[in-house]
Amino acid sequence: MYNMDDCFATEAVCVWLRSMKETYPYTFEYQEKEPTEPSEEDIEKVKAKAIEQGHEPKVLYGVERTVVAVHGKVIEDNRGVMRLLDNVHQVIPIGRSYKLASKTYKESNTEVKIKDLVVGGKELAFIAGPDSAEYQEQTLETAEAVVQAGGNGLRGGAFKPRTSPYSFQGLGEEGLVLLKEAADLHNLPLFSEIMDVQHLEMMEKYVDVLQIGARNMQNFKLLEAVGESKLPVLLKRGMSATLEELLLASEYILTRGNENVILCERGIRTFETATRNTFDINAIPYLKMNTHLPVIADPSHGTGANNLVAPIALAAIAAGADGLLIEIHPRPDEALCDGPQALTPPELTDLGKKVSSMAEVVGRSLKT
Numbered sequence: 001m002y003n004m005d006d007c008f009a010t011e012a013v014c015v016w017l018r019s020m021k022e023t024y025p026y027t028f029e030y031q032e033k034e035p036t037e038p039s040e041e042d043i044e045k046v047k048a049k050a051i052e053q054g055h056e057p058k059v060l061y062g063v064e065r066t067v068v069a070v071h072g073k074v075i076e077d078n079r080g081v082m083r084l085l086d087n088v089h090q091v092i093p094i095g096r097s098y099k100l101a102s103k104t105y106k107e108s109n110t111e112v113k114i115k116d117l118v119v120g121g122k123e124l125a126f127i128a129g130p131d132s133a134e135y136q137e138q139t140l141e142t143a144e145a146v147v148q149a150g151g152n153g154l155r156g157g158a159f160k161p162r163t164s165p166y167s168f169q170g171l172g173e174e175g176l177v178l179l180k181e182a183a184d185l186h187n188l189p190l191f192s193e194i195m196d197v198q199h200l201e202m203m204e205k206y207v208d209v210l211q212i213g214a215r216n217m218q219n220f221k222l223l224e225a226v227g228e229s230k231l232p233v234l235l236k237r238g239m240s241a242t243l244e245e246l247l248l249a250s251e252y253i254l255t256r257g258n259e260n261v262i263l264c265e266r267g268i269r270t271f272e273t274a275t276r277n278t279f280d281i282n283a284i285p286y287l288k289m290n291t292h293l294p295v296i297a298d299p300s301h302g303t304g305a306n307n308l309v310a311p312i313a314l315a316a317i318a319a320g321a322d323g324l325l326i327e328i329h330p331r332p333d334e335a336l337c338d339g340p341q342a343l344t345p346p347e348l349t350d351l352g353k354k355v356s357s358m359a360e361v362v363g364r365s366l367k368t
Contacts, residue, residue: 038087043059043066043068045086046082046085049081050068053081056070079093097244098247098250098291100251101247101250101254101291101292101293102290103289103290103291103292106292107292109292109294110261110294112261112262114153114209116152116187116189117153117189119323120293120294120322122365123366123367124322124324124359124366125153125294125296125322125323125324126149126150126152126153126323126352126366127151127152127154127191127324127326128154129142129146129155129156129191129328130142130155130157130327130329130335130342131156131157131300131327131335131338132157132158132171132336133156133157133170133174133176133178133179134171134335134336135178136178136181138330139178139179139181139182140181140185141330142156142182142328143188145330145349146348147186148349149345149348150353150356150366150367151352152188153188153189153190153191154182154188154189154190155211156175156179156182156191156192157170157193157337158174158176158179158192158193159172159195159199160193160337161213161216162337173202173206176192176203190206191207191208191211191234191325192206192209192210193212193213194212194222195213195222197221197225200225200229204230207231208231208232209234209262210226210229210234211236212226212234212235213236214236214238214239214301215238215239217236217241217246218241223253224252224253226253226258227254227256227257229258232258233253233258234262234264234296235253235261235262235264237264237268237280237283239267239268239269243286243287247290247291250293261293262293262295263293263295264325265279265280265284265297265298265316267280267298267302267303267304268280275303276301276302276303276304276305277301277303278302279297279303279312281312284316284320285319285320288320295321295322296321296322296323296324297316297321297323297324298325298326299312299313299316299326300326300327300338301327301338301341304340304341306342306343306347310347310350310351310354313326313351313354314358317355317358318362326348326351327342328345329343329344332344
């Protein structure tokens with residue numbers, strides 16, 4: 001007999017309960033409407049239903065309630081069925097919906113190595129570049145500016161998912177050629193967005209990291225495809241996605257065998273209209289506490305305004321981000337896409353110095 005009401009009374013009982021929570025992800029709880037125990041018939045019905053669903057039930061008898069702990073993968077439909085049984089008061093999920101991304105699965109933080117860059121290590125990732133590759137002079141000039149600012153990664157788009165079909169859609173493979181040329185010149189790892197499963201083989205020839213953009217965070221076929229790639233994946237949070245949905249999206253990649261996943265907070269859509277998006281600073285420490293995957297921040301998309309990029313970038317590092325993803329353009333007023341949120345090369349250099357100082361405060365580093 002286990003006294004469920006004394007779960008905080010002794011450390012020994014608390015340890016046992018924590019262990020049970022790890023083993024039994026869901027419980028089916030009886031709570032008496034009258035001061036009597038649920039009947040054995042009621043309990044046997046729950047156990048039989050659990051076995052029928054392919055689970056292993058274990059009955060825990062308490063002073064005021066009886067709990068049937070269920071081991072195994074429990075889907076929402078099965079929980080709904082359990083709620084319909086006689087005398088079932090609550091069906092309580094104990095484990096997390098995401099598994100491989102959880103710190104329960106892996107306590108040590110994952111470090112993703114890309115050329116000379118390690119994302120998730122002590123040194124911060126300072127990744128910058130144009131929203132879109134436009135022409136050779138622009139990509140070469142941008143890559144040079146990234147290096148001068150202390151950057152250790154080049155970002156750039158060749159395929160652009162735009163809200164309007166009339167907006168610039170990117171140069172496609174031609175853009176990848178330009179970006180790879182600029183990245184290779186400075187031995188920078190190249191981050192670029194993939195939009196279609198059909199592009200995977202082509203993109204693997206040019207890029208070092210496959211980026212999944214906000215609009216494709218729940219493109220499950222694409223997630224599965226990059227999960228089978230040998231390249232690391234940068235997964236951006238969807239503009240209306242919860243953190244649980246972001247982590248579940250990462251599970252699609254992880255379950256296919258690709259463990260090199262980097263999460264990115266890039267702002268979400270709220271009722272606020274003063275900025276392009278609302279940058280969710282809470283997301284960074286929450287993710288760092290609950291997942292072993294590295295987390296970086298994109299304050300460019302998170303704010304949509306170049307004068308807000310620096311303060312949000314510094315706040316993200318202070319909150320525990322493993323790096324930054326910044327948009328720059330040598331001439332933002334001429335940019336074909338997202339010019340208002342792009343920093344100039346001198347502004348990126350200034351930000352690099354500030355990030356380096358902030359890194360020291362939080363026990364990290366950035367070589368500038």
